[in-house]
Amino acid sequence: MPSPEPVKTPTLSLVAPADAATAAATPLVTMSKPPAAETSQPVAPVKPKMRPLLERVTRDQVVAALLGCASILTLFVVWYLGTKYRLEFYIRFKNVPTPYEVFQQAVDVGLSSAFLTNVLYSVKRILLGFFIAIGIGVPLGLAIGRYKRVANLFMPVIEILRPIPAIAWVPMSIMLWPNNEASIVYITFIGAFFPILLNTVHGVHALDGVLIRAGRVLGASELQLFRHVILPGAMPSIFTGLAVGMGVAWVSLIAAEMISGQFGVGYFTWEAYSLVNYPAIVLGMITIGVLGLVCSGAIRIAGKLLMPWLAFAPGSKK
Amino acid sequence: MDTQTGHVDVRNVGVVFGAGDTEVTAVNDVNLHVEPGEFVSLIGPSGCGKSTILSIVAGFLNPSSGAALCDGKPIAKPSSERGVVFQQYSLFPWLTVRKNVEFGLRMAGVDQSTRNVTARSLLDLAGLAAFENHYPDQLSGGMKQRIGIIRALATSPRVLLMDEPFGALDTQTRVVMQEILTNIWQQFRISVLFITHDIEESIFLSDRVYVMTARPGRIKAEIKVPLPRPRTPDMHDAPEFVELVHELKGLIREESLAAMAPEIKQGGLAGFGMKVGPQSVGEIYGSAPDALRKN
Numbered sequence: 138m139p140s141p142e143p144v145k146t147p148t149l150s151l152v153a154p155a156d157a158a159t160a161a162a163t164p165l166v167t168m169s170k171p172p173a174a175e176t177s178q179p180v181a182p183v184k185p186k187m188r189p190l191l192e193r194v195t196r197d198q199v200v201a202a203l204l205g206c207a208s209i210l211t212l213f214v215v216w217y218l219g220t221k222y223r224l225e226f227y228i229r230f231k232n233v234p235t236p237y238e239v240f241q242q243a244v245d246v247g248l249s250s251a252f253l254t255n256v257l258y259s260v261k262r263i264l265l266g267f268f269i270a271i272g273i274g275v276p277l278g279l280a281i282g283r284y285k286r287v288a289n290l291f292m293p294v295i296e297i298l299r300p301i302p303a304i305a306w307v308p309m310s311i312m313l314w315p316n317n318e319a320s321i322v323y324i325t326f327i328g329a330f331f332p333i334l335l336n337t338v339h340g341v342h343a344l345d346g347v348l349i350r351a352g353r354v355l356g357a358s359e360l361q362l363f364r365h366v367i368l369p370g371a372m373p374s375i376f377t378g379l380a381v382g383m384g385v386a387w388v389s390l391i392a393a394e395m396i397s398g399q400f401g402v403g404y405f406t407w408e409a410y411s412l413v414n415y416p417a418i419v420l421g422m423i424t425i426g427v428l429g430l431v432c433s434g435a436i437r438i439a440g441k442l443l444m445p446w447l448a449f450a451p452g453s454k455k
Numbered sequence: 456m457d458t459q460t461g462h463v464d465v466r467n468v469g470v471v472f473g474a475g476d477t478e479v480t481a482v483n484d485v486n487l488h489v490e491p492g493e494f495v496s497l498i499g500p501s502g503c504g505k506s507t508i509l510s511i512v513a514g515f516l517n518p519s520s521g522a523a524l525c526d527g528k529p530i531a532k533p534s535s536e537r538g539v540v541f542q543q544y545s546l547f548p549w550l551t552v553r554k555n556v557e558f559g560l561r562m563a564g565v566d567q568s569t570r571n572v573t574a575r576s577l578l579d580l581a582g583l584a585a586f587e588n589h590y591p592d593q594l595s596g597g598m599k600q601r602i603g604i605i606r607a608l609a610t611s612p613r614v615l616l617m618d619e620p621f622g623a624l625d626t627q628t629r630v631v632m633q634e635i636l637t638n639i640w641q642q643f644r645i646s647v648l649f650i651t652h653d654i655e656e657s658i659f660l661s662d663r664v665y666v667m668t669a670r671p672g673r674i675k676a677e678i679k680v681p682l683p684r685p686r687t688p689d690m691h692d693a694p695e696f697v698e699l700v701h702e703l704k705g706l707i708r709e710e711s712l713a714a715m716a717p718e719i720k721q722g723g724l725a726g727f728g729m730k731v732g733p734q735s736v737g738e739i740y741g742s743a744p745d746a747l748r749k750n
Contacts, residue, residue: 347545348545350539351541351546354514354534355606444549446591450592
């Protein structure tokens with residue numbers, strides 16, 4: 138960034154105010170970090186002063202955004218060139234639809250009620266499976282982490298079931314559950330459950346014992362300890378579990394929908410393949426990608442909102 | 456504060472860890488007491504079981520023999536009647552400074568506005584009012600320990616137990632913290648049992664100092680500190696102070712050496728070019744005091 142010429146002679150004084158203004162603005166734009174917390178006394182730490190949006194955009198952020206666009210653009214260019222010239226070099230672009238065909242498909246189908254129904258089915262299954270996994274995995278994980286006897290009781294069965302991939306549950310799940318919907322939700326649940334459970338257990342184990350003792354001498358009952366010390370203390374680890382669990386849940390859901398489903402994005406994608414509707418395959422894939430992105434983004438945002446203190450935790454700043 | 460509560464009585468307490476071959480006697484027949492409103496230090500070489508005694512009074516640990524009583528009642532489990540300030544930073548990182556201070560009151564079901572008022576006045580006292588909305592990770596070590604102290608005071612405990620609270624701080628911060636602590640104590644006049652290995656710290660803060668022996672820890676001596684209250688930094692240079700430091704150093708030195716006797720016998724210090732064996736213990740200290748005096 139060029140620094141403005143210093144004012145040398147009085148004849149330039151007319152220009153000076155403008156120059157001074159840029160000089161003042163420049164450091165604001167390039168400054169990437171606020172001053173250290175301890176010196177910025179009474180200013181509320183969580184809400185920095187609102188500055189005009191443009192001034193808050195740092196050069197670092199601009200570079201990051203440009204690189205991000207470049208990587209996505211590269212993907213499209215490779216796809217475009219591959220399909221335009223029908224490249225064949227072991228990988229075969231012969232049947233791959235062009236970006237434009239997929240775009241056409243998205244326009245034709247994307248807003249149709251049939252397609253939206255598929256999306257809604259998948260989202261409903263994910264949310265059900267995921268939240269049931271949270272509802273069981275987090276409390277059970279807290280109890281296993283806190284009480285040795287609970288761990289003795291549950292860990293053997295967990296260690297046996299855990300290595301079985303959710304997809305391997307598909308046939309059993311169809312037999313086990315009364316209807317298709319329940320069996321798909323179950324497979325999604327299985328996918329999310331183990332990462333959530335094990336990360337919760339890990340979070341409790343990793344909690345510094347002095348915090349538990351501090352809670353106890355401050356008068357917390359066992360129940361209050363869970364609510365006010367163990368749960369928040371394990372929260373960062375729980376959120377790691379949620380992020381991993383959400384990823385595995387999507388994998389499991391799509392596989393289940395492809396094999397046994399009716400409705401759902403996985404079903405849509407597999408059906409497109411069966412009907413030789415190649416652009417729809419890519420549309421289905423992109424839809425899955427976007428939905429997965431939205432879900433993990435939602436978890437990250439929820440994590441930031443629920444755990445504002447992590448912004449100051451040691452190791453959070455490079 | 457009612458000065459008639461806050462009496463701590465430790466009677467013939469012994470603690471044995473493990474069993475059989477691995478049995479270790481941590482402390483043996485310890486007797487000590489803290490009178491209401493009295494500031495008492497417990498000092499001794501490292502590993503002597505000072506912190507074990509504190510754990511018993513806090514209620515984290517039950518003695519193998521003997522009993523610990525607070526205001527005549529046996530101590531069985533942790534309670535907000537006995538506040539603890541830990542050596543490690545023990546603030547809840549997910550709570551702001553003010554919420555940390557409010558924690559004990561919140562557990563006791565005190566309503567939000569009362570909690571707020573109490574926390575704010577304590578934060579004022581500790582000079583940390585401006586930081587009430589900060590998170591602990593934004594603060595320096597000295598600030599965290601000051602908050603640890605007022606958090607323990609917020610529930611109006613009968614006695615405050617402090618386990619080397621300034622042990623992790625640098626020397627300059629530590630001296631300032633001692634002054635802050637004595638000022639805070641002056642306002643509350645609460646019973647304090649203070650664990651430390653820092654001789655000057657124990658004298659500067661206390662009314663009485665107990666000296667413990669090397670493991671298995673016993674009470675070796677009990678020393679009254681005749682310095683007037685309130686304590687001020689210039690008292691460090693008072694003749695009584697210097698004399699007490701000298702006396703305590705002598706007492707502790709013997710115990711530190713006793714604690715290291717096995718190492719010395721095994722020739723662990725021969726590498727330093729020192730003579731080994733019981734007779735030369737005094738000489739060792741004469742030649743390389745700093746290396747050994749650090750408990």
